[in-house]
Amino acid sequence: MxxxxxxxxxxxxxxxxxxxxxxxxxxxxxxxxxxxxxxxxxxxxxxxxxxxxxxxxxxxxxxxxxxxxxxxxxxxxxxxxxxxxxxxxxxxxxxxxxxxxxxxxxxxxxxxxxxxxxxxxxxxxxxxxxxxxxxxxxxxxxxxxxxxxxxxxxxxxxxxxxxxxxxxxxxxxxxxxxxxxxxxxxxPSLFTFNVKDVRIKELMGISTPATVKVKKSKLEASGPLLITHWGLSGPGILRLSAWGARELADKKYHFAIMVNWLNETSFDEAIEALKESKEENAKKSVLKYPQFELPKRLWENLVKAAGITEEVKWADLNKNQLNALTEQLTNGEYQVNGKSTFKxxxxxxxxxxxxxxxxxxxxxxxxxxxxxxxxxxxxxxxxxxxxxxxxxxxxxxxxxxxxxx
Missing domain, CATH: 3.50.50.60 (FAD/NAD(P)-binding domain)
Known part of the structure; x- marks a missing residue:
């Protein structure tokens, strides 16, 4: 040779x-x-x-x-x-x-x-x-x-x-x-987030556009968010993990994220839209009548997390419930404990x-x-x-x- x-x-x-x-x-x-x-x-x-x-x-x-x-x-x-x-x-x-x-x-x-x-x-x-x-x-x-x-x-x-x-x-x-x-x-640069949270439990396979921010940080990314059996994945999360590779390593992969499930829609825009739904769908159950084209089961979990039960009709929503629901939709906090390697x-x-x-x-x-x-x-x-x-x-x-x- x-x-x-x-x-x-x-x-x-x-x-x-x-x-x-x-x-x-x-x-x-x-x-x-x-x-x-x-x-x-x-x-x-x-x-x-x-x-x-x-x-x-x-x-x-x-x-x-x-x-x-x-x-x-x-x-x-x-x-x-x-x-x-x-x-x-x-x-x-x-x-x-x-x-x-x-x-x-x-x-x-x-x-x-x-x-x-x-x-x-x-x-x-x-x-x-x-x-x-x-x-x-x-x-x-x-x-x-x-x-x-x-x-x-x-x-x-x-x-x-x-x-x-x-x-x-x-x-x-x-x-x-x-x-x-x-x-x-x-x-590591491309990884998914381990999140155990009742709001996303049993929802694996659901994917929806969202914006994710890391709390107390400038890190933010948008893109499809995929719920998996260990937490959150999808292009939005992978982007965040790449841009935040060093910062998230420093945090030892324990940090909080804020999820806007409505992607670009702000808190104020969301609350206005919900007020319109309140008038248009007055007699319908809030839980059973999803808005913003959100996946049905995700909507139900977020409504429950806002403390709204199945009996509550759109007409009955009070100001506190409206605020709580808008907060869950546009600014929900989720705790990340660890990461998983992406494929x-x-x-x-x-x-x-x-x-x-x-x-x-x-x-x-x-x-x-x-x-x-x-x-x-x-x-x-x-x-x-x-x-x-x-x-x-x-x-x-x-x-x-x-x-x-």
Whole structure:
């Protein structure tokens, strides 16, 4: 086995493969290897988007695209002007994979199968003669004046350029720390909230647009809220967990949230609407006559929480009951005690500090000929294909920089 390469890429995931393929397409003479510590490659690609692979997002303006990144927003502006979602679509089309846009903007292969993306990558590395070496866990990294030395569990390799695409791998972070890089401590980013509350008990599966704020904090997010058997999930909660990753970790995942089940509707607007219902539906039971298109069972629970029994007709509602019901609808307080990981799409905030990377080339500012792509950096996004877009963009820029050498 050849242990001397022009370029070694550590990490056999999305960023690693994309970088390798682009490097050799730019420079067919280069000798490139991907080293992967596991038995298989592209595992996250396989499980992403429920096995369909959420390749990117249909947000085509770089300045809008960066807004989906709680960490990395400023740094990604330049890179996204070089390679953005539109370029991703074109790249995959050129490689025989057609993508489609879903209603929420997420993009998947037309086949609805992540195997399409994996096959595309595996065919490309085979055609380009890129060596993919599994079960190679990196033990040591060493920089000489002229090259890099990489020791794995199986062999010792040398290369001129080294690309790190290892995602959230604490062992690799530690090796890079020993070489002088600083690491932003990793904390979970996409997670759901554990909430035990009589108002949402037995309602699992109900989803409705809502706005959620963290009490005594500036954190706030809107989006569909999904009630689960352990608490609250859905895009709104995941957004909040991404933007609040550090702050909520500091709170040890114990905090209160205020939920507006009417989303953008304010307390005053809600109370006016309820007063109109009082006149229009005078003889009907408040409990049995849901308003604001809220799911029926959720409405019933909120009415009960406001102290209104089944016998109470709309006409009988007094001022205190109206206020209590409006408060439950627009400003209910819920206690969060702990978090649950969101499916397998575990994302962490943390990684190589961004000030130590040149975002024009994705090269380390401290160690020449060392490049980074993907989640190894302190960059992460909310769900929707954005974490993959960061991987594709980083990989593309690394390949361009190496081509220019």
């Amino acid at each position: 050849n242990s001397k390469y022009d370029i070694i890429i550590i990490g056999g995931g999305a960023a690693g493969f994309f970088t390798a393929i682009n490097i050799v397409e730019n420079n067919p003479n280069l000798n490139v290897a991907i080293l992967e510590r596991g038995k298989t490659v592209l595992e996250k690609v396989r499980i992403s988007g429920g096995g369909r692979c959420n390749v990117t997002h249909a947000c085509f303006v770089p300045n809008d695209l960066v807004k989906f990144y709680p960490r990395g927003e400023r740094e990604l502006k330049g890179p996204f002007n070089q390679f953005s979602s539109g370029d991703t679509i074109e790249w995959f089309e050129k490689h025989g994979v057609e993508l489609k846009i879903e209603e929420d903007g997420r993009m998947f292969p037309v086949s609805d199968s992540s195997d399409t993306i994996i096959d595309c990558f595996m065919d490309a590395v085979k055609k380009l003669k890129i060596d993919v070496l599994t079960n190679h866990s990196v033990q040591e990294l060493y920089k000489t004046e002229t090259h890099w030395k990489v020791t794995t569990t199986q062999d010792v390799f040398t290369c001129e350029n080294l690309v790190m695409a290892t995602g959230s791998n604490p062992k690799i972070w530690e090796l890079l720390q020993n070489l002088g890089h600083s690491i932003e401590e990793p904390v 397998e799409e575990f994302v962490t905030a943390g990684g190589i500090q961004l000030k130590e990377v040149n975002f024009k080339t994705m090269e380390s500012k401290l160690l020449p000929n060392l490049y980074f792509a993907g989640e190894i950096l302190n960059i992460d996004a909310i769900t929707g294909g954005f974490n993959f877009q960061n991987a594709w963009t980083g990989g593309f820029i690394v390949a361009e920089s190496i081509a220019k050498q």
